[in-house]
Amino acid sequence: MADNAIHGTEWTVQELGGVVTEPPKPQLAFGTDGRLTGTTGVNRLMGQFEVRDGLLVVGDAATTRMAGPPEAMAQEQQLLELLATEQALVITGDRLEIGDGETLALLVRPSIQPVPGAGTEQVDPA
Template sequence: MRDDGHDRPGTADPAGSSPPDLWLHGTWQVVRADGDALADGLQGPPWLTFDGDGVVFGYAGVNRVRGTWRLEGSALTFGPVVATLMAGPPEAAVTERAVLGVLRDGGVLERAGDAVTLRTAEGRTAELVRVAPRS
């Protein structure tokens, strides 16, 4: 698996069936958290890639993140998520705290085309937009 946000996950398991969470596979840019637009970090805006093998990785605003994910119906949960430990500008650090907060909490996904909103039980939100794969 590449760790650059441009994975192309498979579309079916070896038995030939498609998993129900297939629509979430791929890379998503995090565009808002708790209703606020997010600051770009040193490496651009935050993004997350959901792989078909249950791994999520990406960039939270300052640091790279990696963990596990599971989607059951509309409930998205994350396993342990780890991040690198670099320092960054204050605005990007605020963005990263918001992104890491929703990764910690998980929640319910609401789909709207190529955009999703994740709502946590605590009332936090994150809006994600699908990123087209680069050729």
């Protein structure tokens, strides 16, 4: 993947740590100018980003400081901790995986929600 493939894209955080995110789902936009904007689901998020050797590096990240329900605040904290360290990133079609080994975050393009098969179980009617 070219290091600039993420520039100019927008994503919805579908899963964090293998758990489907709760509405309102966090959203991230990676600008062509290297600016990161979006929401944590509770607060607005802004900062700078770059991709070096397949690693996402976020700098100068800041958020607004509103409070939300405990579950939403925990989800926000998990996302912010993920973005605070360099993370591997892989774009495959309409999916963006951030993390290494076990995927720490799965993001999808806003038009693809929910991810087919993610968090849903098929029930055999027989």
